[in-house]
Amino acid sequence: MKPSNRRSFVIHLAAAGGAIACGRAVAAPKKFEESEPKAVSLGYKHDSAQVDKARFPKHTAAEKCNNCMAWLGKAGDPWAECDLTADRMVATGGWCSSYVKT
Ligand code: SF4
The missing domain is CATH 4.10.490.10 (High potential iron-sulphur protein)
Structure with a gap:
């Protein structure tokens, strides 16, 4: 994997993780x-x-x-x-x- 592709992959992975974390934070407990x-x-x-x-x-x-x-x-x-x-x-x-x- 080229350095620029690796950087892009890491950025996308971090963004996806943040979105998942935000989704969990918004959900109110039952x-x-x-x-x-x-x-x-x-x-x-x-x-x-x-x-x-x-x-x-x-x-x-x-x-x-x-x-x-x-x-x-x-x-x-x-x-x-x-x-x-x-x-x-x-x-x-x-x-x-x-x-x-x-
Ligand atoms: S459910 Fe029971 S342990 Fe929990 S806050 Fe109420 S009285 Fe306290």
Whole structure:
């Protein structure tokens, strides 16, 4: 491969990689759905007020995702990623049994 062809190939490869990276950055993470097996096992609810009181008697209404140590969102975010759910988004007013107060 001639030097100019090699340079052209590298430039095109870098551009393609950048486009792929940009495509990934734009895609919003999916919501963590209450019906998913992991969510069911954690007792996750989008609304902390809907938590099963019989199953989690120590839960209080003040415990919400947005004041949990695992919350990765900013103030005012309606949904954000959580350390526990990896690339999934949980509701600001949600809750699960792994809740840890900030
Ligand atoms: S770990 Fe915390 S932020 Fe994540 S779902 Fe449970 S309560 Fe919400």
